[in-house]
Structure formats: structure tokens, C-alpha cells
Amino acid sequence: MTTTAVSGVWAPTTTPTRPALAAEAVGTLPVASYARRSKRAAGDGQGATINIADQHAQNREYAARHFPGAPVVEYDDNMSAWNPDVFREGWEDLLTDARAGQFRAVVGRYPDRLTRQPEQGEALLSACRRGRAELHTTSAGPVESALAVRILWAVAAEESDQKSKRMTDHHRRLADAGGFHGGRRRFGYDADMTHTLTAEFCATAEGKGYAPEADYLTDAAARVLSGESLNAVCKRWNAAGITTPTGKAWRSPNLGKLLRGPHLAGVRVHHTGHGDAGNCSAECHTTAATWPAVFDADTHESLVRFLGDPSRVVSGFKGIRKHALSGLLRCAICGGPMYGRATRLKSGPAYICREGQHTQAPTARVDETVRALVVERLAAVDAAGVFVAPVDAERANARAAERLALTDNRRATVTDVMLAPADKAAALAAIDARVLELDAEAAAEDDAGRLPMRVLEGLTGVPADVVGARFDALPFDRQRAVIAVLGVPVLARASRRGVGLPFEPERVTIRWADGPA
Numbered sequence: 001m002t003t004t005a006v007s008g009v010w011a012p013t014t015t016p017t018r019p020a021l022a023a024e025a026v027g028t029l030p031v032a033s034y035a036r037r038s039k040r041a042a043g044d045g046q047g048a049t050i051n052i053a054d055q056h057a058q059n060r061e062y063a064a065r066h067f068p069g070a071p072v073v074e075y076d077d078n079m080s081a082w083n084p085d086v087f088r089e090g091w092e093d094l095l096t097d098a099r100a101g102q103f104r105a106v107v108g109r110y111p112d113r114l115t116r117q118p119e120q121g122e123a124l125l126s127a128c129r130r131g132r133a134e135l136h137t138t139s140a141g142p143v144e145s146a147l148a149v150r151i152l153w154a155v156a157a158e159e160s161d162q163k164s165k166r167m168t169d170h171h172r173r174l175a176d177a178g179g180f181h182g183g184r185r186r187f188g189y190d191a192d193m194t195h196t197l198t199a200e201f202c203a204t205a206e207g208k209g210y211a212p213e214a215d216y217l218t219d220a221a222a223r224v225l226s227g228e229s230l231n232a233v234c235k236r237w238n239a240a241g242i243t244t245p246t247g248k249a250w251r252s253p254n255l256g257k258l259l260r261g262p263h264l265a266g267v268r269v270h271h272t273g274h275g276d277a278g279n280c281s282a283e284c285h286t287t288a289a290t291w292p293a294v295f296d297a298d299t300h301e302s303l304v305r306f307l308g309d310p311s312r313v314v315s316g317f318k319g320i321r322k323h324a325l326s327g328l329l330r331c332a333i334c335g336g337p338m339y340g341r342a343t344r345l346k347s348g349p350a351y352i353c354r355e356g357q358h359t360q361a362p363t364a365r366v367d368e369t370v371r372a373l374v375v376e377r378l379a380a381v382d383a384a385g386v387f388v389a390p391v392d393a394e395r396a397n398a399r400a401a402e403r404l405a406l407t408d409n410r411r412a413t414v415t416d417v418m419l420a421p422a423d424k425a426a427a428l429a430a431i432d433a434r435v436l437e438l439d440a441e442a443a444a445e446d447d448a449g450r451l452p453m454r455v456l457e458g459l460t461g462v463p464a465d466v467v468g469a470r471f472d473a474l475p476f477d478r479q480r481a482v483i484a485v486l487g488v489p490v491l492a493r494a495s496r497r498g499v500g501l502p503f504e505p506e507r508v509t510i511r512w513a514d515g516p517a
Helices: 023-028 051-068 089-099 118-131 144-176 213-225 232-239 254-257 295-306 363-379 392-415 422-453 464-473 476-486
Strands: 029-036 038-040 049-051 071-079 105-108 134-137 267-270 284-286 338-341 351-352 360-362 486-489 508-512
Touching: 029 051, 029 089, 051 071, 051 105, 071 089, 089 118, 118 134, 118 144, 213 232, 213 254, 213 295, 232 254, 232 476, 254 295, 351 363, 360 363, 363 464, 363 476, 363 486, 363 508, 392 422, 422 476, 476 486
Parallel strands: 029 071, 029 105, 105 134
Antiparallel strands: 038 049, 267 284, 338 351, 351 360, 486 508
């Protein structure tokens, strides 16, 4: 809201306690100008903005003709006047000041610029009567008939209701057809969502001017699923000058939300009511989109589960790690995590047991020892590796049997004519919910088997010197993910003969995830 005295010296008092106005001062009262931004329909379907500044200019011109010498105070909002749940600060301030008798008149461009809700219109009429202010519109002059303006507000409300219904029906039909609902350009796609922005497309005349954002997304998905953090990917993108469609730098929450977006898998989701893609109800539905997908369905589902898993070792960390094994290294005495901390020792920072001073050791020497053990371990297995999580055959068979029983139960429930409709719907909903739980459990087990292979990709089945070079070239958090997949590093207490002597590498062991020592 702006309140500006255009001519004369006057400012409204919007505090709860206002000074009483002297009767002789009524002639010097200002005129209130109210404006609201909106769009006017046009033949091209694009519409035109009804500018706030233009409305105020017309209102000032009108006030100068009808109330010569009176100052003009401006109130405005950039919000809907149709939705009763929207709070318009400028409108509420206008009503408050009008009730207090602060104005000689209230002027708006059209009745529907003031409001499109009859209830709010009644509030304005009441405020003007109480404050003895005239109500004017520049399109029709003074409002002499309350009935006439009430009819206009009712017509405006009905017009908005009909527009809302038409737009809702339009978007429903668009969603059923899998079409793009419009809005700003999505990262990875051109403006019309007809092409993914791959390097191949960007090399064409049609794709000229775009960056290969789809390739960036594919690379980011592979990095995240292989253990690299969202923050590391954002830093990589920002350093390379890759920005959001609005030209802003990337942040990990934005990137995580983007990677989980169903549109990247070629899925159109229509949300009704709540508008929250992560909290869909039965009213929300999905369909195959008309635009091409960036990810296949398996990759998208893995990203959704992986990024939504709170137990992720790397991506859940929100600070800046300085020590590679902080939180991963375990104390051999209490089994608790150890973290790198600054010390006064000549050897510098040390890993210290969180639960107590059970043991500690210089971070550099422990990192060096763990790195050697990891490289040796990676070089000792073939490309297939021994790190694939074993399948729980017994649980898988039980899950398949339960799913088959649920399918039979559902079929019997659908054909049961003795069940009341409400009971049948509740039974079917319970069956479907359990099927979804079983599917999610199977998918999680599948991810658990594939995740180690993603993390270790390119590090197994090659000579030790190659493994070492590749491991050292990995980003910091990817190295942590590799260590976490392979096993749990453990630091033992120093032996008596080692107290005060150089670090003993034998104090560091790794409990390998696949069992063999």
C-alpha cells in the first residue's frame, strides 16, 4: 500500500487511536484514490495489465475536477479482489481510514477495481456512511444509488465465478490430455515443453540460444544417485555459470525439488485444491505427458526415494565438512561416531570419540590409512563386485504371496453384491494401500541392491594404481559415499608402547559390508 499526498500537506493516521477532526476542517479533507492491479482480456488471449499507476492518474484527474484543491491519498494492492480469503492490506487500511472520517471522498476507476465481492462492497458503503465520505468511480461519477453499485458488484462476482469455473475445466481437460499448463519455462525444456534441451537439440537452429540443460540434469541425477550431495552439484553448476530459468544461482533445496519433479519423467500431475505436489489426495491424478521425458521411470523413482530418505549419509549434511571421515569413523571402545576436531597437538586436528576420550588420532594419518585400505579393497574384486546387497529370498517370496492374495481379495470384494457401497470402498482402499506398501518395500530393496553399484561405478575391476587415481579424483562427498558403501572404518585405542610414539596404522580397520575380512 502507498499513501501519498499528491497535493497539499496531509497524511492519514492509520494507528488505532486517531485524533478527532474539527468540523471546520472537513472542507480540507483529502480524497482517497484506490487502485488494484489486474488483467483485461484481449482478443489475442494474452490480455493487458490494468496498471496501478494509470488508475491513480485517472483518479487524481477526476478528483482535481470534482474536488479542486483537495489532496489525494493513494491506496493500492497487487492482489485478487475476487478471492475472499486474500488479505488486501491497502483495502483494509482504506476502510479503516474511511470509517474514521479521514476522507472527503473515495474514488476508484470502476466498481470492480474496488472489489468483486458484494460483502466487501457492503463494508465500503458502511465505512463511507460512517465517515461521511462520498463514493465515486471515474467511469460513472458519484455513486448515488447503493442498489446500482450493489448490482454491479454482484455481476462482477458472478463473472469471476464463471471465469474460475472455465479455467478449472480448461486445466482439467488439459491435464487429462497430458498437456503443458503454461507458466514460466521449466529447466531442461524449451518454452513450449516440446523439446528437451540436449546438446544435440541445442546445436539445431530451433535450439539456438538454449543451454543443454537436459544433459546437466542427467549428469546431476547420476551424481546424486552415486553419492554426491546436492550441495556439491549446486556448487559445480554455479561455478560453471549454470543458472535457473530466472537467472538465479542454484541452491540444494531448489535442485532437490527439481530432480523429484514428475514432469522430468514425462508425467503430468493435476493437483486440485491443495496445490502441493508432495501431498496428493485422491482428487489428484496423473497421466502421460505430451512432452518428452528427461529421465526414465526407474531413475525418477530412485531419485524420489533417495532424496526423500533421511538416513542418507552425505546429502543430509547441511554444513561444510573439513574431515573426510567425520561421522563415518567409529570408536572401537564404545562404537560411537568420531569427528575431526582442532587440537593443540603438533600433529594438528584429530578424530575424537564423541562419547568420551576413549581414543583419538591425527586426521591426516587416519585418512591416509583408510584411503589405502579402500583402494586395496576395490582393486581386489572384479567389476561385478561382492558389494551387491543380498536378496532376501524368503521375504521376497512372502511379499509375492501376499500380493497375490490381495489381488484375489480385491477381485472378490469388487464382485461382492452383499457389501454396502461405503464398506466396499473402504475395503478396496485398504487393499490398494497395502499393495502400494508392498511395492514400495520391493522398490526400496531394489534400490539397496543397485545403490552400491552406482557408488562404486568405475572403481572396481581395474588395477590398483588406476583405482587410486580415480578415487582421489572423486568429489569429497563421493569419496565418503564410497567408504560408507564398502564398510565401517574403526579406530582402536593406542597400545601402551604406542603412546607418545608415531601413529600406528594397525589401529585402523574396516568392517567390510560384504563380510570378508
